Every structure is written in structure tokens, then in C-alpha cells.
Amino acid sequence: MAVIPRIAVHVFKESVRDKVLYNLVLFAVLLIVASYLIGQLTAGQEVKIIKDLGLGATQVFGLFIAVFIGIGLVSKEVERRSIYSLLAKPVRRHELILGKYAGLVLTLAVNIAVMAVALYAVLGYMSWVETEEFRQSWEAPATDPAMLLAVFLVFTQLMLVTAIALFFSTFSSPILSAVLTFGLYVVGHFNADLRNFENVVDSPTAAYLARALYYVLPNLAPFDIRAEVVHAQPVTLGYVALTTGYAAAYIGALLLGAMFIFSRRDFK
Amino acid sequence: MSGSRSASWWERPAVFAVAMATLVALVISSAMVRDRVYAASRAQTQLLYIPDGAVLGRMALSFDALLADVYWIRALQHYGGTKRADSEEKSYDLLGPLLDITTTLDPRFNVAYRFGAIFLTEGYPNGPGRPDLAIALLQKGIGEMPDKWEFYMDIGFIYYWWLQDYNAAALWFEKAANVPGASWWLRSLAANTLAAGGSRESSRTLWQQIYESADNDWIRNEAVRRLTQLQALDDIDQLIGAAQRFIEQGGRPPESWEELIGAGFVAGVPVDPTGLPYVLDSSNGTINVSSASELFPLPGETLPPPQ
Numbered sequence: 001m002a003v004i005p006r007i008a009v010h011v012f013k014e015s016v017r018d019k020v021l022y023n024l025v026l027f028a029v030l031l032i033v034a035s036y037l038i039g040q041l042t043a044g045q046e047v048k049i050i051k052d053l054g055l056g057a058t059q060v061f062g063l064f065i066a067v068f069i070g071i072g073l074v075s076k077e078v079e080r081r082s083i084y085s086l087l088a089k090p091v092r093r094h095e096l097i098l099g100k101y102a103g104l105v106l107t108l109a110v111n112i113a114v115m116a117v118a119l120y121a122v123l124g125y126m127s128w129v130e131t132e133e134f135r136q137s138w139e140a141p142a143t144d145p146a147m148l149l150a151v152f153l154v155f156t157q158l159m160l161v162t163a164i165a166l167f168f169s170t171f172s173s174p175i176l177s178a179v180l181t182f183g184l185y186v187v188g189h190f191n192a193d194l195r196n197f198e199n200v201v202d203s204p205t206a207a208y209l210a211r212a213l214y215y216v217l218p219n220l221a222p223f224d225i226r227a228e229v230v231h232a233q234p235v236t237l238g239y240v241a242l243t244t245g246y247a248a249a250y251i252g253a254l255l256l257g258a259m260f261i262f263s264r265r266d267f268k
Numbered sequence: 269m270s271g272s273r274s275a276s277w278w279e280r281p282a283v284f285a286v287a288m289a290t291l292v293a294l295v296i297s298s299a300m301v302r303d304r305v306y307a308a309s310r311a312q313t314q315l316l317y318i319p320d321g322a323v324l325g326r327m328a329l330s331f332d333a334l335l336a337d338v339y340w341i342r343a344l345q346h347y348g349g350t351k352r353a354d355s356e357e358k359s360y361d362l363l364g365p366l367l368d369i370t371t372t373l374d375p376r377f378n379v380a381y382r383f384g385a386i387f388l389t390e391g392y393p394n395g396p397g398r399p400d401l402a403i404a405l406l407q408k409g410i411g412e413m414p415d416k417w418e419f420y421m422d423i424g425f426i427y428y429w430w431l432q433d434y435n436a437a438a439l440w441f442e443k444a445a446n447v448p449g450a451s452w453w454l455r456s457l458a459a460n461t462l463a464a465g466g467s468r469e470s471s472r473t474l475w476q477q478i479y480e481s482a483d484n485d486w487i488r489n490e491a492v493r494r495l496t497q498l499q500a501l502d503d504i505d506q507l508i509g510a511a512q513r514f515i516e517q518g519g520r521p522p523e524s525w526e527e528l529i530g531a532g533f534v535a536g537v538p539v540d541p542t543g544l545p546y547v548l549d550s551s552n553g554t555i556n557v558s559s560a561s562e563l564f565p566l567p568g569e570t571l572p573p574p575q
Contacts, residue, residue: 094276193345195303215296222302242302249294256278256287263279 003091004099011103012110015069020107023061024114030057031122047126047142048230054119055150055226061115062108062158063185069107070165071177073100074262079174094259097166101255104162108155116151140232149240150229156247157223161185163254164218170262188220218250336374343367343380347387351394360396363387367405371412378416379484381409385422386490389430391565399430418483420444421454428461428474429494438462453477472498496541497563503538504566507546507555510534523550 015021031054038049074097077083086096120143127135127142140146164184168177194217197210222243225235278284343366350358367384371377385402387395403426409419424440427433441458444450457477460470472495479491510533514522522528525537525548538546544561557563 092276094278193341197345215299216292219299236306239302239306242298242306246295246298246302249291249298253288253291253295256284256291260279260284263276 003095004102007091007096007099008102008106011073011100012106015065015104015107018069020065020069021111021114023065024111024118027057027061027115028118031118035122035126047123047138050123050126051119051147051230052226054115054122055147055154055230058112058115058119058151059154059157059224059226062112062154063161065108065111066104066158066162067165067178067181067185069104070162071169071174071181073104073166074169075172075174075177093263097170097255097259097262101162101166104166105159108158108162112151112155112158116148119147140230144229144232146229146232146235149235150226153223153225153240153243156244157220160218160220160223160247160251160254163251163258167254167258167261170258170265184218185220188218189224190221191217191219192221219246223247332373336370336377336380339366339370339373340377340380343370343384343387347395358393360398363396364398364401364405368408371405371408375412378409378413381406381419382422383486385426386487389426391430394565399426402426415447415449417444417447417450417454420447421450424458424461425474425478429471434461451477451481453481468498468501493562497566500540500557500563501566503540504546504555504557507534507538507548511548511553511555521550521553522548524548 031050034053035046035050038046038053074083077086087093123142135142161181165177165181168180172180191214194210194214197207197214222239225239227233228235278287343363346362346366347360350360350363363384367380367388370380370384374380385406388402388405389395389397389399391397403423406419406423406426409416413419420440421444424437424444427440428437438458438461441454441461445454445458457474460473475491475494475498479488479495482488482491510528511522514528514531514533517531522531525534525545528534528548529536540546540557540561540563542562544558547556547558549556557566559565
């Protein structure tokens with residue numbers, strides 16, 4: 001089983017070599033410039049806007065990493081023919097899939113952790129330079145620990161998106177995988193509308209179909225608690241646990257499917 | 269290893285199927301529990317991400333018509349979901365903005381104007397009871413499609429049915445009649461409204477004409493419902509007459525249908541056209557359709573929306 005961690009570390013090192021972590025510099029610059037500009041443009045909402053911007057940027061940067069690296073994890077090896085030399089080594093196909101997935105999750109974890117630290121640093125500075133009276137007017141403290149819940153669910157969502165991208169990359173081309181993954185990502189934010197479809201259609205068949213799609217398609221909206229956290233609305237640990245459990249089961253199903261497909265794939 | 273590999277346990281189709289089914293069951297059950305415990309689908313929260321249709325139109329690039337369809341579906345879901353919700357207080361606050369966005373994104377969305385106006389006028393709790401917004405929506409439609417005589421007729425109808433302003437109603441029916449291609453009966457409807465506005469018979473004529481000229485099932489069904497409500501109002505008049513005769517004979521109001529049946533004023537427990545018994549409220553001496561009836565509330569008896 002030591003094979004999987006070794007592949008994971010290799011994927012992480014490869015992403016470092018591919019300069020994926022450069023996005024962290026962009027993120028830090030974005031936050032610092034935005035905090036300065038927003039301070040000139042707004043009256044009293046700087047901390048809220050920086051929180052929104054920081055958490056939103058974490059999600060977007062992570063999404064691009066998850067999709068664009070995720071779709072190439074397997075298909076790139078196949079296109080470069082390096083899959084032959086890989087499989088000639090004592091590496092089983094499912095270990096390759098799990099290792100690649102773990103490696104990208106590790107890359108995401110490092111990215112998101114650094115982004116979170118940068119966000120807290122900027123917010124901490126903003127809090128430090130303000131007067132106590134002004135700080136009292138904020139809905140939530142600038143360095144509110146509850147933001148970590150939002151960051152955690154962003155990470156969990158990105159783990160799910162990575163699993164989707166990896167799943168598609170086991171049997172389709174990188175471009176098609178990207179289209180399908182982004183498609184599911186968009187659908188995943190709107191599919192809650194399918195749940196109440198029976199309120200607007202008379203056909204029971206259409207209602208059942210919509211309800212089935214609601215449960216089968218990934219529902220990504222519940223992972224987004226950024227607005228609640230920024231407005232200091234309560235988010236229970238039970239909710240976070242259930243949403244994480246949902247993601248774990250979904251990721252498990254996707255990885256199992258990816259391993260099953262990849263194990264049967266003929267590379268001749 | 270991969271060359272002489274033995275199949276892993278999960279590679280056997282049966283094991284794979286069981287494992288996959290278990291994981292899918294876990295996905296579904298966790299989603300169901302979360303929805304049940306934590307206010308189902310947070311995407312359904314009362315929220316308009318971008319409240320300005322013109323801004324949305326620019327952002328939608330060339331997909332504004334498609335986006336209009338999405339917003340129309342959202343409007344339908346908001347109306348249908350709120351109407352069928354079990355909650356005590358119903359808020360249709362988003363209905364007007366959603367319809368406005370829909371018709372801004374696609375100004376020729378005929379159905380959004382006509383159905384939307386019906387939704388907006390429907391009295392609380394079946395709708396927001398906002399004829400003013402409905403008239404504004406239809407006037408917006410007239411601005412885009414001045415040749416649509418149905419929009420003028422719908423405004424006249426709102427004045428007639430919901431606002432009981434028969435002069436304004438007649439004026440709009442006349443405007444509808446003046447649009448080239450309008451139905452022949454609109455001019456007589458305008459005259460009839462001026463002469464006998466508010467009478468049940470003229471209401472019946474109005475709905476009958478709407479039924480016969482409807483270009484889709486939804487409006488036709490709505491006309492049937494309204495005609496059935498008028499039938500219920502006729503029934504209630506007769507039942508009030510029976511109760512009145514009971515009072516004249518016994519010197520007190522009837523307590524129940526059984527008393528009226530026993531006195532021979534009605535043959536059995538009277539039912540409305542949908543088959544549900546009428547409700548005799550002895551505390552205030554009223555007779556009405558049941559609140560469970562599809563006909564509830566009858567015209568003029570809508571509840572005030574919550575403040």
C-alpha cells in the first residue's frame with residue numbers, strides 16, 4: 001500500500017514543477033491590492049468584501065486546479081504513452097487511480113491551506129489597524145474562526161469535483177472531461193430546483209425523473225456556506241458532518257467507478 | 269504486477285455492483301437526511317442573485333432567451349411551491365421581480381405576461397393578490413406587442429373581476445376590441461360590462477368567452493374553475509334562501525345541515541361542484557365552500573396577506 005502515497009507525492013511534486021502553486025502568489029496579490037482599493041471605494045464593508053473575495057477566490061482557484069489537473073491525471077499518461085512504463089512497474093491500476101487522486105487532493109489541500117493563512121493574515125491586519133469601536137460594528141470578527149468551516153467545505157467540494165474530473169479522465173479525452181466536469185459543476189449548483197419539480201408539473205413520471213436526477217447528480221450547493229459565515233449566521237457541525245458524509249460517499253462511488261473502468265481499459 | 273495481476277475483489281462485477289449500490293444508497297440517504305433536518309435545498313431560499321433583468325441580459329451574452337426560460341421556470345416554482353407549501357404564512361415576494369426579469373430578458377414571452385398576470389392577481393393565500401403588479405406587467409407586454417389584444421382584454425378582466433372597476437374594465441375591453449384581429453365579442457362585452465358590470469350573469473359571460481377563446485389549456489382550465497365558482501355562488505344563494513326560510517319558521521338560525529334536512533328545506537348535506545360539502549357556520553350565519561375545496565376562496569372572499 002506504500003505505492004499509493006508514493007504516487008500521491010509524485011503528483012504533488014509534478015504540480016509544483018508545473019508551477020501550479022504560482023496561483024498562490026496571484027491570490028496574495030489579489031487580496032492585498034483588493035484590500036487597499038476596497039478601502040478607498042467602500043464605507044465600512046471592507047472586511048465583508050475581503051471575506052467574500054477571499055473565500056470566492058479560494059473556490060475559483062481551487063476549481064481550476066481540480067478540473068484542469070484532474071482531467072489530465074490519467075489521460076495525460078495515456079496520451080504520452082507513459083502509461084505503459086507505469087503499468088510495467090509493480091503498480092496496480094487501482095493504485096494508480098487512488099494515488100493520482102490523493103496527490104491532487106494533497107495539492108489542493110496545500111493550496112487552500114496557504115490561501116486560508118493569507119486570507120486570515122490580511123483580515124488580521126485590517127482588524128489590527130481599525131479602532132475597537134469600528135470593530136464592534138462588524139457582523140463577525142475579522143478573523144472569525146467560523147470561516148474555517150467555509151474553507152473546509154470548499155475543500156470538500158473540490159475533492160468531489162476532483163473525483164468527477166478523474167472519473168471522466170479514465171475513459172474520455174481531456175477536453176471532453178473538462179466540458180463534462182464543468183457541466184456537472186454548473187448543474188450541481190442548480191439541481192436543488194429539481195427537488196420541487198412536482199410543484200410545477202402534473203406528470204408523476206416527470207416528477208419522479210426530476211427527483212431521481214436530484215439525488216443522482218452531485219448537489220454542490222450545500223457546500224457553499226460562505227454567505228452564512230460572512231454574515232455570522234450559525235452553521236452547525238451536524239450540517240457540516242452530513243455534507244462531508246455526502247461528499248465522502250459520492251467520492252467513493254466515483255473512485256470505485258473510475259477504478260472499475262480503468263481496470264478494464266485496453267491500452268493496445 | 270500489472271501483467272500477471274489477479275483480479276481485485278471489487279473488480280468482480282457482482283461485488284462492484286453491490287459496493288456501488290451501497291455507496292449510491294449512502295449518497296441518497298445523506299442527502300435526504302440533510303434536506304429533512306437542515307431546511308431542504310438552500311438553493312430555494314428567497315433570493316434573487318441579480319435583481320435587474322437588463323443587467324442579467326447583458327451578462328447572458330446571446331443566451332438571454334434561454335435565461336428567460338430559466339427565470340420563467342423559477343417563477344413557476346416560486347409560485348407553485350409557495351402556493352402548495354404547508355406553512356401558515358406564504359410569501360410571494362419574488363414573483364413580481366422574477367416575472368419582470370423574465371419579460372425583460374425575453375420581451376416577447378407571451379405566456380409569461382398572461383400567466384404571470386393570473387398568478388399575481390390571485391388573492392392570498394393562493395397568490396400575492398397584487399392586481400396592480402399584474403396590470404403593470406401586462407402594460408409592459410403591450411409596450412412590446414401592441415397588437416396583442418389579449419393583453420388589453422386581460423387588463424380589462426383584472427379591473428372587472430379583482431378591482432370591480434367596471435368603467436375601467438369596459439374601457440380596456442373596448443381597447444382590446446379596437447386592436448385589428450381581436451375577437452368579435454369584445455365590443456359587446458365592453459357594452460355589457462358598462463350596462464351590467466358586477467352581475468353574476470355578466471361574469472359568467474366573461475368567463476365563458478375567455479374559455480372559448482383560450483389558446484391554451486391552462487387558461488381554459490382557469491376559466492372552468494371560475495365558472496364553477498360562479499356555480500357555487502348560485503348554490504350558496506339557494507342555501508341561504510333555505511336557511512332564511514328556516515329562520516322565518518323556527519325563529520332562530522340553523523345550527524347544522526341536519527336541522528335544515530330535518531325541516532325539509534334541503535334534501536341532503538349539500539356539496540359543492542367538486543363534491544365537498546358546503547360549510548354552514550352557525551357562529552356567524554355564513555355558508556361557504558370548504559377551505560379544502562379547490563374552489564376556495566370564492567371571489568371577494570380572499571384572506572388578507574400577512575403583514
